[in-house]
Amino acid sequence: AQTVTQSQPEMSVQEAETVTLSCTYDTSESDYYLFWYKQPPSRQMILVIRQEAYKQQNATENRFSVNFQKAAKSFSLKISDSQLGDAAMYFCAYRSLNSGGGADGLTFGKGTHLIIQP
Amino acid sequence: NAGVMQNPRHLVRRRGQEARLRCSPMKGHSHVYWYRQLPEEGLKFMVYLQKENIIDESGMPKERFSAEFPKEGPSILRIQQVVRGDSAAYFCASSPAGGTRYEQYFGPGTRLTVT
Numbered sequence: 018a019q020t021v022t023q024s025q026p027e028m029s030v031q032e033a034e035t036v037t038l039s040c041t042y043d044t045s046e047s048d049y050y051l052f053w054y055k056q057p058p059s060r061q062m063i064l065v066i067r068q069e070a071y072k073q074q075n076a077t078e079n080r081f082s083v084n085f086q087k088a089a090k091s092f093s094l095k096i097s098d099s100q101l102g103d104a105a106m107y108f109c110a111y112r113s114l115n116s117g118g119g120a121d122g123l124t125f126g127k128g129t130h131l132i133i134q135p
Numbered sequence: 136n137a138g139v140m141q142n143p144r145h146l147v148r149r150r151g152q153e154a155r156l157r158c159s160p161m162k163g164h165s166h167v168y169w170y171r172q173l174p175e176e177g178l179k180f181m182v183y184l185q186k187e188n189i190i191d192e193s194g195m196p197k198e199r200f201s202a203e204f205p206k207e208g209p210s211i212l213r214i215q216q217v218v219r220g221d222s223a224a225y226f227c228a229s230s231p232a233g234g235t236r237y238e239q240y241f242g243p244g245t246r247l248t249v250t
Contacts (some may be wrong), residue, residue, distance in 0.1 A: 021177075037245075054241075059243070060199070060224060060243060060244050060246075061228060061241065061243050061244075062178070062228075062240075062241035064238065067238070079148065088249075108177050108178070110177075116190075117190075117191055117196050118189070118191070118193050119180055119193040120189065120191075121168070121174060121180075121183040121190065121191050122168055122180025122181075122194060123170075123178070123180065123239065124180070124193070125177030125178045126177050127175070127176055127177050128176075128177055
């Protein structure tokens with residue numbers, strides 16, 4: 018079974034600065050998807066960015082980018098020019114290309130609480 | 136196009152009562168996933184359903200929990216004889232079809248409190 022580990026329970030960054038959130042995962046599969054989700058106090062899960070494992074190029078979405086290191090099974094999220102609205106829990110998630118046995122669902126890490134200091 | 140709807144948003148039940156959580160997928164979506172989020176934890180997959188079919192329930196507790204997605208109406212997650220350990224946020228997600236390339240869109244969740 019796959020596991021996702023987020024080793025930083027909480028991170029703090031000054032507004033307008035850059036912050037990197039860490040995520041590692043364990044899998045024996047060669048193809049899969051990785052995601053970062055944002056969960057603000059409203060608790061709504063919002064997709065931030067997605068990476069297909071077969072793509073070597075790191076995904077970017079405006080101020081959000083990832084550093085995907087497949088051999089190291091690492092998938093970190095970089096937030097540039099941090100804004101107050103970025104304050105939230107951030108979850109790293111894995112999805113297998115297989116089906117059945119729970120593979121259809123996303124496997125989430127425990128999350129990192131991001132605090133933005135004004 | 137309305138997003139995934141879940142109701143109620145908050146539900147309080149006494150130990151031993153039944154809890155029914157409803158999820159209406161996005162328009163045109165026929166696949167539903169249920170997740171549970173315990174305090175200070177990430178979401179954990181519970182069950183994956185298509186209309187009138189349970190595809191994968193490997194994450195569901197073996198007793199007291201059941202899920203359905205009828206031909207008409209919302210998907211229902213049912214918890215019988217609730218216990219304090221069932222207190223959690225329950226999220227539903229939907230997708231237009233199965234398979235990895237289809238993104239799962241999440242609802243706002245139902246927070247269940249068992250007293």
